[in-house]
Amino acid sequence: MKRSILVFIVLLGFPLVMSAMDNLFYVSFASRVIIYAIAATSLNLVLGYGGMISFGHAAFVGAGAYVASICIAEGVTSAWLGWPAAIAASALAAWLIGAVSLRTRGVYFIMITLAFAQMAFYLVNSMKAYGGDEGLTLPQRAELGLGLDLGNEVVFYYVVLFLLAISLYGLHRVMQSRFGRVVVAIRENEARAEAIGLPVYRYKLVCFVIAGAVAGLAGALLASHGKYVNPNVLHWVQSGTLMIMVILGGVGHLWGGAIGAAVLLGLEHVISDYPIPWLAAVAPNYPQHANLGVGLVMLAIVLFAPHGVAGLLSRRRGA
Amino acid sequence: MLELRRVSKRFVGVVATDDVTLEVKSGEVHALIGPNGAGKTTLISQISGTLPSDRGEIRFDGRDITHARPYERVKLGLARSYQITSIFKRFTVLDNLALAVQARSGSSFSFWRPVSRETALTDEARSIAGEVGLHEKQNALAATLAHGEQRALEVGLALATRPKLVLLDEPLAGMGPEEAQRMIALIDRIRSHVTVLLVEHDMDAVFRLANRISVLVNGRLIAGGAPETIKADEQVRKAYLGDEVAA
Numbered sequence: 255m256k257r258s259i260l261v262f263i264v265l266l267g268f269p270l271v272m273s274a275m276d277n278l279f280y281v282s283f284a285s286r287v288i289i290y291a292i293a294a295t296s297l298n299l300v301l302g303y304g305g306m307i308s309f310g311h312a313a314f315v316g317a318g319a320y321v322a323s324i325c326i327a328e329g330v331t332s333a334w335l336g337w338p339a340a341i342a343a344s345a346l347a348a349w350l351i352g353a354v355s356l357r358t359r360g361v362y363f364i365m366i367t368l369a370f371a372q373m374a375f376y377l378v379n380s381m382k383a384y385g386g387d388e389g390l391t392l393p394q395r396a397e398l399g400l401g402l403d404l405g406n407e408v409v410f411y412y413v414v415l416f417l418l419a420i421s422l423y424g425l426h427r428v429m430q431s432r433f434g435r436v437v438v439a440i441r442e443n444e445a446r447a448e449a450i451g452l453p454v455y456r457y458k459l460v461c462f463v464i465a466g467a468v469a470g471l472a473g474a475l476l477a478s479h480g481k482y483v484n485p486n487v488l489h490w491v492q493s494g495t496l497m498i499m500v501i502l503g504g505v506g507h508l509w510g511g512a513i514g515a516a517v518l519l520g521l522e523h524v525i526s527d528y529p530i531p532w533l534a535a536v537a538p539n540y541p542q543h544a545n546l547g548v549g550l551v552m553l554a555i556v557l558f559a560p561h562g563v564a565g566l567l568s569r570r571r572g573a
Numbered sequence: 574m575l576e577l578r579r580v581s582k583r584f585v586g587v588v589a590t591d592d593v594t595l596e597v598k599s600g601e602v603h604a605l606i607g608p609n610g611a612g613k614t615t616l617i618s619q620i621s622g623t624l625p626s627d628r629g630e631i632r633f634d635g636r637d638i639t640h641a642r643p644y645e646r647v648k649l650g651l652a653r654s655y656q657i658t659s660i661f662k663r664f665t666v667l668d669n670l671a672l673a674v675q676a677r678s679g680s681s682f683s684f685w686r687p688v689s690r691e692t693a694l695t696d697e698a699r700s701i702a703g704e705v706g707l708h709e710k711q712n713a714l715a716a717t718l719a720h721g722e723q724r725a726l727e728v729g730l731a732l733a734t735r736p737k738l739v740l741l742d743e744p745l746a747g748m749g750p751e752e753a754q755r756m757i758a759l760i761d762r763i764r765s766h767v768t769v770l771l772v773e774h775d776m777d778a779v780f781r782l783a784n785r786i787s788v789l790v791n792g793r794l795i796a797g798g799a800p801e802t803i804k805a806d807e808q809v810r811k812a813y814l815g816d817e818v819a820a
Contacts, residue, residue: 427684427687428684428685430687430688431683431684431685431687432675432679432681432683432688432691433681433682433683433684434684435672435681435688436672439661439664442662442664443659443660443662445623445659446659446661447672448623448642448644449621449643449644449652449655449659450647450652450673450676451648451652451734453642453644454644
């Protein structure tokens with residue numbers, strides 16, 4: 255808890271320092287990392303705590319992004335309408351997809367969630383009214399009112415940081431509640447959980463819907479952040495990226511999703527924007543293949559730190 | 574209390590249980606014995622609902638539960654323990670038991686209040702830990718327990734659901750003599766308030782505990798009755814008991 259507060263204090267100071275240095279790019283970049291942190295944290299609830307290997311989480315991020323974008327495109331610019339609508343749409347999508355997928359297990363569950371997400375991907379691809387495969391450019395970000403201008407990078411940063419804090423605190427509380435205890439128990443031993451009288455399907459579905467709803471919020475933020483949305487936000491690669499974030503950061507760790515998002519996006523940025531001279535001399539195009547570097551780091555994490563970066567940090571502290 | 578009528582289960586090419594009709598009366602310890610592969614665990618799984626029956630009817634406490642989900646049967650008061658230990662290994666003993674208590678007391682769709690502050694759950698879990706002899710291990714991770722202690726927790730999980738009838742699938746499996754005596758004493762204690770259907774290979778335990786015994790061979794019940802009757806039954810001796818009892 256102490257360390258979490260410390261991290262947030264540093265994050266609160268970050269845009270002040272960057273503004274002083276007149277470097278708003280990094281404030282905007284950090285906002286993007288934080289939004290992905292929210293999305294990855296929501297996946298961690300399902301994947302890490304619930305043990306449900308969902309390979310279709312991008313569908314819920316995408317549903318939220320599209321619903322929020324369509325609201326703005328249609329002139330409903332208030333975040334107080336657009337974001338709850340995005341959350342509701344993603345929760346509904348998660349409920350529908352989960353109700354079917356959660357009747358299967360193991361590889362079948364992975365495949366069926368992937369299939370549903372790809373169906374959603376092709377669905378938005380065919381939505382010609384909202385840009386189809388070219389995507390949808392928004393005239394502005396959502397409006398929050400309260401004297402907060404989301405068009406301002408620093409304000410936007412603080413808003414998404416606030417929402418990340420709520421998400422993490424919420425996850426922390428939920429995992430200590432009766433519901434959280436049940437979710438982990440189902441991950442540990444599903445048959446036994448049912449044999450002591452727990453309707454496991456219902457708990458898994460509710461868990462899946464909560465995660466979908468939070469992913470929807472992340473999607474809405476993502477759309478506002480870039481003032482643009484396109485079908486790639488629902489592509490299976492996006493689901494894979496979120497999974498990699500969770501695994502990198504720490505499966506089933508409170509901060510796992512957030513750390514994973516920071517490491518992955520940070521790494522991508524460093525590799526593609528700061529070419530190493532001698533490497534660039536040998537392979538001039540290598541910064542375009544940032545995924546190779548990400549892959550190597552991923553490999554190292556899986557081999558040497560199977561509990562992710564968060565696991566590494568908490569083990570250090572324990573030692 | 575529990576009635577099976579012509580219950581059958583067949584797997585591809587194998588008849589696991591065949592036309593089993595059995596009644597477990599309220600308050601008794603009813604032992605189900607039979608050689609390995611006789612279908613005892615299959616029958617337990619059919620009764621607890623994890624395996625659907627192909628044919629037949631299962632009634633519990635006057636209700637038809639043939640098609641009820643496993644958790645629904647637990648809610649009606651029908652719990653089981655497993656032959657192969659099935660516990661929450663990364664939970665402490667207390668958390669294991671508190672979870673089972675939680676499953677039957679109040680809604681678990683509670684998302685905010687820390688469960689650790691629900692003293693009623695912890696208190697009851699503690700009392701069950703004491704009942705099954707795990708009082709001193711209550712804060713240990715289940716994975717770190719000795720085999721016999723895990724077996725005790727296994728039975729404790731079933732008891733924590735406050736069943737009217739508990740299905741114990743080889744509770745003595747793999748236990749040393751001392752641990753076995755403790756488990757037998759435990760079953761002897763709970764019989765005053767819980768009906769027991771006991772699957773067990775340890776004949777000593779069976780004859781000490783059971784009011785009635787049913788014998789399952791190749792999926793069929795070949796005999797049933799009081800322990801003395803079963804001991805004397807020629808067919809049972811031949812099929813199962815062998816020299817062990819004759820000697």
